[in-house]
Amino acid sequence: MEDTIKIYVEHEDGTRQEVEAPTDMGLSVMEILKASEYDIAAVCGGMALCATCHVEVIESGELPELSDDEANMLDSLPHATSASRLSCQLRLAPALDGLVVRLKPEA
């Protein structure tokens, strides 16, 4: 489909699960993962406030730049890495096709 991309969730054992994601609905990666029943709390609803949608990006094309809010939130997390992102800040777009993430929920 034209307005659909594929993203992948990598599990602990390295296996990857495909998620089809529409790019024409203004959704974020967090929202599509939540809709696909992944265990993501996303307590704050997408405002880069709670980091409960924290993911590690394993493979990707060009990602949207970090905003100050997201960068500060990631810097404040004890277990973030240089590949960490808040999935609520990644808007689904054609450039994200093939994105591979690992879920890193922070309680």
Add this chain to the structure above:
Amino acid sequence: MIKTDICIVGAGPVGLFAVFEAGLLKMRCHVVDALPMVGGQLSEIYPKKPIYDIPGFPEVLAGDLVKNLEQQIAPFHPTFTLGERVEELEKQEDGSFVVRTSEGTGIACKVVVIAGGLGSFEPRKPAIENLEHFEGKGVNYMVRDPEAFRSKRLVIAGGGDSALDWTIYLSGLAKELTLVHRGTTFRGAPESAEKVMTLAEEGKIKLLLKSNVTNVHGNGKLNAVSIAVENDTDYTLETDYLIPLFGLVPKLGPLENWGLELEKNAIKVDTFDYSTNIPGVYAIGDINTYPGKLKLILCGFHEAALMAQSAYNIIYPDKKFVLKYTTVNGITELA
């Protein structure tokens, strides 16, 4: 002891509108919030952001919506306890409740309405073994009284705003201060980051980058921490205090221990009237969950209206409830 009909936990938009819906039915409300002002997230996090999905308002700033709600509920003279977190729910023999706050304030009421939004913001705790054994014994997740750290040796862990701000502030008080950050840069707050770098260059603080606190040591009281450095050997650092500052995460907090039925950090309710599993206790707005739940302010408003009808039956058991239209009856101020 404060006496009221309904104790509302949370002064966000939904908590405030619940005062209105209750007021139409002549029920008095007392509102408690951990934040020092009303409005919840709207005041604390995004007062200047426009909201576009409030019916009748093509666009309204979050802060203005709060002001309008305050004006709307003024005729019902709600009372407030702000800056105190609710801790305990005590069920009385006659079926009523006493709600107690962190400061010991007691609120006697017949109905409790939890409109707690995201919950209360609590410090995020890093995964360090035995950390909890030293809480209050050298490990502090927030700085309440900076003077407590005068002339002490401190280790601050974290790399966000609050870690930087407290490093700058406490560097003037502490005998020795070490900031431990797992990254190499501080991305969120360039000005504070620059100050911290300068303090480190001047030797006023020790800055450990690419490092993590991995262990805590002490006999009853903290006296050292282990530091792991990326691609290097671990070592031990003597200290009086460890202050992990890894931001805040919204949690249900003490509400978790009230015996409420929970699902994923939210309170389960019956959509008939938004009642919880505890008779007399309701949950409305972002804090509740039910099949099809949408975390929208307008849904919270709807939930407040239905809750008020049901609460009326508890507060006035002998009276038959009649839905009142404000167009017919106007607003009757509560004395």
